[in-house]
Amino acid sequence: MSTAAPGPHDDRVHALLSARRAGCLSRRAFLRGLLAVAAVGHASAPFADIAPHAHGGMEPARFWAVVRAAQAQLFPAGGDAPGSDDVNAAAYLAAVLVDPGVHADEREFIVDGVPLLADFTRERTGREFDVLAGEERETVLRTIENSPVGQYWLSLMIYYVLEAVLADPVYGGNVDRAGWAWLDHHPGFPRPPQGFHATRR
Amino acid sequence: MAEYDVCIVGSGAGGGPVAARLAAAGRAVVVLEKGSWAHEADFYKDERAMVARRAWKSGLVAEPRVLEDRNADGTWTAASTATSERDYWNGNLVGGATNFMSGYFHRLKPLDFRLRSEFGPVAGADVVDWPIAYDDLEPWYAHVEHAVGVSGRIVAHPHAEPRSTPDLPWPPTAEHPFAARIDQHCGAVGMHPFPVARAILSRPQGRRRACEYSGYCGGYGCASGAKGSARAALLDAAVAGGHCEVRPHAHVTRLLSDATGRVTAAEYRDGRGMTRQVTARLFVLAAQAIESCRLLLLSPGPRHPQGLANASGLVGRNLVFSSAALGSGEFDIDALPGAEAAALARPGPFVNRALQDWYVIDDPALGGRRKGGTLELVEPHPNALPRANGLKWDAHGKLVWGVPLQRRLVHEFRRVRRLNFEVFADWLPNPDCHVRLDPSVRDAWGVPVARVKLGYHAENAPVAAFLAARGEDALRACGASGVHSRIYDSPPPNLVAGGCRFGTDPATSVLDPDCRAHTVDNLFVTDGSFMPTGGSVPYTWTIYANAFRVAERIVDQL
Numbered sequence A: 001m002s003t004a005a006p007g008p009h010d011d012r013v014h015a016l017l018s019a020r021r022a023g024c025l026s027r028r029a030f031l032r033g034l035l036a037v038a039a040v041g042h043a044s045a046p047f048a049d050i051a052p053h054a055h056g057g058m059e060p061a062r063f064w065a066v067v068r069a070a071q072a073q074l075f076p077a078g079g080d081a082p083g084s085d086d087v088n089a090a091a092y093l094a095a096v097l098v099d100p101g102v103h104a105d106e107r108e109f110i111v112d113g114v115p116l117l118a119d120f121t122r123e124r125t126g127r128e129f130d131v132l133a134g135e136e137r138e139t140v141l142r143t144i145e146n147s148p149v150g151q152y153w154l155s156l157m158i159y160y161v162l163e164a165v166l167a168d169p170v171y172g173g174n175v176d177r178a179g180w181a182w183l184d185h186h187p188g189f190p191r192p193p194q195g196f197h198a199t200r201r
Numbered sequence B: 001m002a003e004y005d006v007c008i009v010g011s012g013a014g015g016g017p018v019a020a021r022l023a024a025a026g027r028a029v030v031v032l033e034k035g036s037w038a039h040e041a042d043f044y045k046d047e048r049a050m051v052a053r054r055a056w057k058s059g060l061v062a063e064p065r066v067l068e069d070r071n072a073d074g075t076w077t078a079a080s081t082a083t084s085e086r087d088y089w090n091g092n093l094v095g096g097a098t099n100f101m102s103g104y105f106h107r108l109k110p111l112d113f114r115l116r117s118e119f120g121p122v123a124g125a126d127v128v129d130w131p132i133a134y135d136d137l138e139p140w141y142a143h144v145e146h147a148v149g150v151s152g153r154i155v156a157h158p159h160a161e162p163r164s165t166p167d168l169p170w171p172p173t174a175e176h177p178f179a180a181r182i183d184q185h186c187g188a189v190g191m192h193p194f195p196v197a198r199a200i201l202s203r204p205q206g207r208r209r210a211c212e213y214s215g216y217c218g219g220y221g222c223a224s225g226a227k228g229s230a231r232a233a234l235l236d237a238a239v240a241g242g243h244c245e246v247r248p249h250a251h252v253t254r255l256l257s258d259a260t261g262r263v264t265a266a267e268y269r270d271g272r273g274m275t276r277q278v279t280a281r282l283f284v285l286a287a288q289a290i291e292s293c294r295l296l297l298l299s300p301g302p303r304h305p306q307g308l309a310n311a312s313g314l315v316g317r318n319l320v321f322s323s324a325a326l327g328s329g330e331f332d333i334d335a336l337p338g339a340e341a342a343a344l345a346r347p348g349p350f351v352n353r354a355l356q357d358w359y360v361i362d363d364p365a366l367g368g369r370r371k372g373g374t375l376e377l378v379e380p381h382p383n384a385l386p387r388a389n390g391l392k393w394d395a396h397g398k399l400v401w402g403v404p405l406q407r408r409l410v411h412e413f414r415r416v417r418r419l420n421f422e423v424f425a426d427w428l429p430n431p432d433c434h435v436r437l438d439p440s441v442r443d444a445w446g447v448p449v450a451r452v453k454l455g456y457h458a459e460n461a462p463v464a465a466f467l468a469a470r471g472e473d474a475l476r477a478c479g480a481s482g483v484h485s486r487i488y489d490s491p492p493p494n495l496v497a498g499g500c501r502f503g504t505d506p507a508t509s510v511l512d513p514d515c516r517a518h519t520v521d522n523l524f525v526t527d528g529s530f531m532p533t534g535g536s537v538p539y540t541w542t543i544y545a546n547a548f549r550v551a552e553r554i555v556d557q558l
Helices: A010-021 A027-041 A060-074 A089-096 A104-125 A134-145 A148-166 A175-183 B015-024 B047-052 B110-119 B134-149 B177-188 B230-240 B289-297 B338-343 B385-390 B402-415 B460-477 B540-557
Strands: B004-009 B029-032 B066-070 B076-080 B244-247 B251-257 B263-269 B275-285 B317-320 B322-332 B353-355 B360-363 B368-371 B373-378 B416-426 B433-442 B448-454 B481-488 B497-499 B523-525
Touching: A060 A089, A060 A104, A060 A134, A060 A148, A060 B402, A089 A104, A089 A148, A104 A134, A104 A148, A134 A148, A148 A175, A148 B047, A148 B385, A175 B402, B004 B015, B015 B029, B015 B134, B015 B230, B015 B244, B015 B540, B029 B275, B047 B385, B076 B448, B110 B134, B110 B368, B134 B230, B134 B540, B177 B338, B177 B353, B177 B460, B230 B244, B251 B275, B251 B289, B275 B289, B275 B540, B289 B317, B289 B433, B289 B448, B289 B497, B322 B460, B353 B460, B360 B460, B373 B460, B385 B402, B402 B416, B416 B460, B460 B481, B523 B540
Parallel strands: B004 B029, B004 B275, B029 B244, B066 B448, B275 B523
Antiparallel strands: B066 B076, B251 B263, B263 B275, B317 B433, B317 B497, B322 B416, B322 B481, B353 B373, B360 B368, B373 B416, B433 B448
16 A cells, blocks of 8 residues: 555555455455454454444445544644644545545545444444544544554544645645645645646556 | 667666767657656646656556565565555656656766676675776766766765766755755764765756756656756757657557567557557667566567577566665754754755765675665655654554644654665675566556566675664764664665676677677667666666667667
């Protein structure tokens, strides 16, 4: 994965992603495999208990409410730091999810993680992720991080918030250069007049 | 009757000089380039596009390669880059990878042409002397300084190579504040830092503007034309002169040869997917080492059953990369002198310093006299995304997010400035480092892809580690804290050479000393493939110089 720095569980997850991309695994077998990795690696891993069919069919508004809440936990506003909402991170992610320059499997994986997070939160707390207080959200996300799948999903979510903080504003994040101004980052010139759109991989 | 005098496959450091020289001699030249034809106005400092979305590179899924890596237990794992997503391509556009080089220009040294004689054989490595000497290439290094545009300042140091001219034609580019710090503090501990030549114009030349110091150089196309890409420096003028035609989107799939063994045509797929041919009297292959080897192996003919120029079976063998280590140290910006801190506020100027005090190492701990390498001292690349993304992992492999991640970002971007080093050392040619055709994986058009075995000779490691330790010494001498480094046994794709080594004996080399295929008298290979050993510096200046040398032989022949 060119976009994410390697984590301790990435090798096993990558093996599954690779098999999936090579066409050796059906989508369902792929997800079962991911869950199995979680179960083997961590007996108490949260995603291991969730059946593969449980991740489908979220209402879009629910989906994005969970995404925004997760992003706000991963990158909160405070002090002089712009928060995820300040850099338009949810809309930025929406664009990433249809960006042909990002591998389709990676985009699917990000999407699939959202209902998994929502379901897990509901089972654990009886409430929706986005109505939890900050400390409760943190507990849920740290629990999820204990599974390699959950950690990998979180690592991608963090990465795309960082893109929203630091990529050129032509891509919809980094509103009014808020990320660059916060970090005193100089972007170089000439800047792109419009976003680059990859056409193939 | 052939359509052209010369057909060149590839438009980078190997193809550009040949096109420029032959066009200047009035020959009809056609250059076939797989990628598109971008110009200065097309290059933006768009980090997301260049770093995260691989702009101007071959598609990972459409054009995979298979990479074989050695596991810790000695077994090998092969993976297609279509599934691993390991990015093993350089530039896919007119001018090739030279568009994206940093342009750290070093010549090889006289002893690099005779490693076997100087240091003796190395078990498990196929080290040989070159069939030419430094003196044969020196005039062409000097020629490149003017033709491509090299800036800097020549300073004597113990391992400086001989020169036929006193200094470089362009004055140095603007210097980063750490350059003076390095000169003072490394000099005080007996090291000999020297200014690094850069293929970057410090003053305008013709249509090319001078460097504008945007800070985003390596990995980005140059918007000012200051960087000496083969396109900006050579091809634009060759095309304007009327004797050179560049065909972008021309992906050469095969070289056709006749019953006498001579190449008659290049077959390529154009931008619309149509198969076309171009005929010429003479062909020059310069598609970068891995693809040049692949194309030869894809081109058997009546007299070349094992692939073009491959009677010896050596095409693809003895591929070399650069043995590498990277290090970094940090400076608390509040603790730096005010003027230095202020000057560090913006990226742009270049550190441009290197150390070659250990180009030859004579240390009992390393078994006596042996080949060392170059320590390049560099400002960190201003790219923000990789730097920020690396901060999300803690030392225990757990994710960092929320306020702790934001604190890390503030520290990295606002509180410290870094000085880094890069080690360049010989990658010993060995039987486990080569290119073949993959038996099963094909590209999107059904053509077998390159299968690259990335065998690292164990003797590379102690040299890289030695140089990394000296790099750490240099950073500490400069006052850096938090100094760390690591050596790499998995090579990046941008420093690649060999695979068609040149020599005098057709049984042990693919090309003759003029880089003509031993067994195909109208085929030359002018990218880095010819190099039997890589030396301990980046390759681009040597590839440019050798391509000009070979171009002169071709002019003599036509």
